[in-house]
Amino acid sequence: MEPIIAIALALIGYALGSAKLITQGNEALVERLGKYHRTLKPGLNFIVPLVDQIVVEDTLKEQFTDIKPQNVITKDTIYLEVDAILYWRIRDIEKSFYAIDDLEGALVQLATTTLREIIAQHTVEETNLSRADMDKAILDQLNETTTSWGVDILRLDIQRITPPESVRKSMEEERAAEIKKRALISEAEGERQAAIKKAEGTKTSMQIIAEALRSHPESRDILRYLVAQDYVQASQKLGESNNAKIVFVDPANSTEMFQELIAESVNQESPNKNGGNGAG
The missing domain is CATH 3.30.479.30 (Band 7 domain)
Incomplete structure (x- = not known):
């Protein structure tokens, strides 16, 4: 019985020595008598004890x-x-x-x-x-x-x-200067657009007033009243400012000047309308 037990133990020891378990994601290199023999993949592998040797096991993960x-x-x-x-x-x-x-x-x-x-x-x-x-x-x-x-x-x-x-x-100062530059450009563009809108609104108002005066000459007195009222309101706003310089202008003269502007608008529109009627 003893030889059989000895053989059994030898076989068990050989099996344990030859079995190598490689974990998932890893690989191992086997050298046989000091020379590369093969690569062990994940799972259970067997080598020859005393002849084969695992020299490295490394991961293939990132x-x-x-x-x-x-x-x-x-x-x-x-x-x-x-x-x-x-x-x-x-x-x-x-x-x-x-x-x-x-x-x-x-x-x-x-x-x-x-x-x-x-x-x-x-x-x-x-x-x-x-x-x-x-x-x-x-x-x-x-x-x-x-x-x-x-x-x-x-x-x-x-x-x-x-x-x-x-x-x-230096880079921070350059970025700050660039931001300030863009802000100034945006502000100037906004003022330009506002000026254009204001001019367009003024032009439209003049055209409407000129048309009203041409169609209803009796409304000139009403216009004089409105101009005088605006003059008084503007004078009050100037007086409220600490730094304002008040310049007195004769309302009658300002009204006449305004009437001249309206007359020019009426004269500019009349030829166009008369020409349109003649063509018809």
Whole structure:
């Protein structure tokens, strides 16, 4: 019985030593006598004890690496502090283990160097405005190298671009000046539109009054009364102002001047209407 027990125990030990469970999302590399033999997939796998050895088990899930703040110089020779996050994933675990030593450290160094190269091709203003374009350019350049490492760079997100204090102050002043400029332009445009509307309203009022006087000459006395009333109201408003300078104008003269303007409007409209009647 003892030899049988010994054999059974040996078989159990061999089974336990040869069985390897790989979790979902991971893969493992097996070397046989110091040389790559095969890749273990998720699930239950068996190897030959003492001959086969698992040298690495790694995840194929998406990973991220923080790129610490780096001092970079722009095209217009301004020093910036830039930090980013690199997202990547192992595509081929064999290449990632045998093609590069210290994969994550290599990715950090490569991303940092590429980030500096891309930013050096842009000015400070371009760096702030075209951040998405820079991310894509960095991503394309990184994947050209990391493909041979069995790694896919998924994206690189630039978190912060911090210019020197003097540059930040200058940019803030420039933005404030631009906002003030737009406000002044909007105000001037509003005043222009208001002046146009007022002129159009005055013109329409003159036309209506001229037509009324032409059709009903007896309404001239009413018009004189309205002009005098407006004159009195305007004088009262001027008197209420502390800084106002009151200039007295003869209402009779102002009425005559107003009548002359109306007469001109009537004369301008009459030929048009008479010509229209003659054509009819």
